[in-house]
Amino acid sequence: MPRRIDHVAIIVRNLEDALTFYRDTLGVVPTEIKEVPTEQVRIAFLPLGGPAGSQIELIEPTLANASLQKFLERRGEGLHHLCLEVEDIDGALQDLKDKGAAVLDQQPRVAAEGRAIFLHPKATNGVLLELLQK
Amino acid sequence: MPRRIDHVAIIVRNLEDALTFYRDTLGVVPTEIKEVPTEQVRIAFLPLGGPAGSQIELIEPTLANASLQKFLERRGEGLHHLCLEVEDIDGALQDLKDKGAAVLDQQPRVAAEGRAIFLHPKATNGVLLELLQK
Structure with missing residues (x-):
């Protein structure tokens, strides 16, 4: 069972523009702004x-990131995915496979924050769901 | 400044169907399933x-809930809104108004969990954002 909500990801066109709301108006101070070249964000x-x-997490895809650029075109800015922390990602993946859930990864991938898998929105009532072991 | 993420709301067509994933497959046990007639959910x-x-929060709108039914038709099931807890909702509302943010409520409304205001997605990079004082 997941332990906690790790993060809620919001896809935006431009980080600096988004920070004028989230930081300057709402008052949430970012700890870090990080370029993740492997994920093109x-x-x-x-x-x-x-x-x-x-x-x-505010996520700005680079222009080369075809799948997130497609998401932006189709749905616009907004909530993108929900990430739940688990203690044991390998055990969670095996358990989901055993239960026939539509996992998008056959093995955990290396994400910005740890090892992670994603579940397809068709399996989760429309939510792109990430499970993460930190 | 908001203290914490209170909840992430997911809109679904049918609660029992959604629970077959979130409860039975993922293993998150609901504490309560509540009918909220005033909100038609x-x-x-x-x-x-x-x-x-x-x-x-998994949210199933009743058939009479025109705005959430319209959301389901247009976007389908999935992430609906993000709720952040604040200590003082009246102060937060005044602060947002002073900063010219597009608040949807001129006064806090009574929500299922406390007193709340919503911000328009156009002000928040596409996110329907709720601020809540419990």
């Missing part, structure tokens, strides 16, 4: 609720 | 991370 991490809290 | 509350944690 820039991410601003906005922690809420202290060290054990969850965070908002 | 049924909500399943799925807590994560203990008493101080955040939760997933």
Whole structure:
């Protein structure tokens, strides 16, 4: 069973523009703005609720990131995915496979925050769901 | 500044169907399934991370709920809104108004969990954002 919400990811066209709302108006201070070349994104991490809290991630895809650019074209900016932390990603993946869930990864991938798998929205009532072991 | 993520709301057509994934496959046990006639919805509350944690809310609109039915038609099931807890909703509302943010409520409304305001997605990079004082 997942332990907690790790982050909620919001896809935006431009990080600096998004920060004028999330940082300047709402008052959530980013701890880090990170370029992740392997994922063709820039991410601003906005922690809420202290060290054990969850965070908002603002994600700006590079122009070369075809799948996220397609998402932006089709759906616009907004909520993109939900990430839940699990203790044991290999066990969680095996359990989901045993139950016949539509996992998008046959093995955990290396994400910005740890090892992760994604579930297809058709299996999760429309939510792109990430499970993450930190 | 918001203290924590209170909940992430997922809109679904049918709660029982959604629980076959979130409860039976993923293993998150709902604490309560509640009918909220004033909001024309049924909500399943799925807590994560203990008493101080955040939760997933699965929301099934009744057929009479025109605005959520329209959302389902247009976007399908999936992530619907993000709710952040604040200490003082009146102060937060005044602060947002002073900063010219597009608030949808001129006064806090009574929500299922406390007093709340919503911000328009055009002000928040596409996210329907709720601020809540419990």
